[in-house]
Amino acid sequence: MTKKILLLSTGGTIASVVSESGLVPKESGEELIKLLGDLPYEIDVKDILQLDSSNIQPEEWKYIAEKIYKYRLDYDGIVVSHGTDTMAYTASMLSFMLQNIEIPVVLTGSQVPINVVLSDAPDNLRLAFAAAANCQAGIYLAFDRKVMLGCRTVKVRTINFNAFESVNVPPVAEVTSDGLVFKHKIADKQKKCVLNTNIDTHVSLVKLFPGFDPNLLFAMADSGCHGIVIEAYGMGGMNYIRRNMVGAVGDLIKRGIPVIASSQCLYERSDLTKYEVGRLALLEGAISARDMTSESAITKLMWALGQGMNVHEVTEFFNQDVVGEVTIEIEE
Missing domain, CATH: 3.40.50.1170 (L-asparaginase, N-terminal domain)
Structure with a gap:
């Protein structure tokens, strides 16, 4: 046919x-x-x-x-x-x-x-x-x-x-x-499609660089930013000496603003558990984007916030592979 x-x-x-x-x-x-x-x-x-x-x-x-x-x-x-x-x-x-x-x-x-x-x-x-x-x-x-x-x-x-x-x-x-x-099989869909276009576009995508002033993140929050994706270094590391990005992330999360940590590297994953600069951010509540693209991370964040999710719920949502956008390592 x-x-x-x-x-x-x-x-x-x-x-x-x-x-x-x-x-x-x-x-x-x-x-x-x-x-x-x-x-x-x-x-x-x-x-x-x-x-x-x-x-x-x-x-x-x-x-x-x-x-x-x-x-x-x-x-x-x-x-x-x-x-x-x-x-x-x-x-x-x-x-x-x-x-x-x-x-x-x-x-x-x-x-x-x-x-x-x-x-x-x-x-x-x-x-x-x-x-x-x-x-x-x-x-x-x-x-x-x-x-x-x-x-x-x-x-x-x-x-x-x-x-x-x-x-x-x-x-x-x-x-x-x-x-x-x-080459690559996609998991079969078992549920019925439901159109859901509720999104929150008051988000930001920031590329970290040496000398970035973390106060700019607070300026974004004060201007109505509800969530931030930070393209951090390597596996998701952020500086805490002098310009304390790690502390800023913690303060933002306490304000109820989810912060997603992705990698500036196009390939492979962010892993906040490997280095001290990542672990400190993780302890402050930073959410790992793992191996997601920045395009997928920012749109996933928009969609999550559009559903009315709080910081904890956004964290749980980013720990799920929803549409094939992320690789979730299965813990032994």
């Missing part, structure tokens, strides 16, 4: 054309499909946005999630064409807003507009449709012959076609001469 796939077009480079002010999203979803030639699927198209992804923000995340939820049971899979710059954030947030989604939802885009001769757009779109027709249910990002779990993706290049990587887990599938070859 021919698979029925929906394309939700949101703009981005893939749909852009040259203008006097630079590349601007103008192409419709139908125009994207026309340039692909024949595909072995029944495809419907809905243009829901026409934005550069730098302008896609929480309001658009909610809107995209609502559209996916609305149409999910009418199709075998959904493809979302999206700009590359914030695609990893969108993929991560959709993973939390649409937990237990019953079908594969695949985000894709391109580094070059589809109307350019050597564009990567046609291959990325064809891959996304193949993934939407063949993957298990879940939220994915398809790019440069790789299908990746959405909440594990990071944009790592600005020009080259291999713009995205799957961080700390292998890609779900890759294209080889054998076709779409699956």
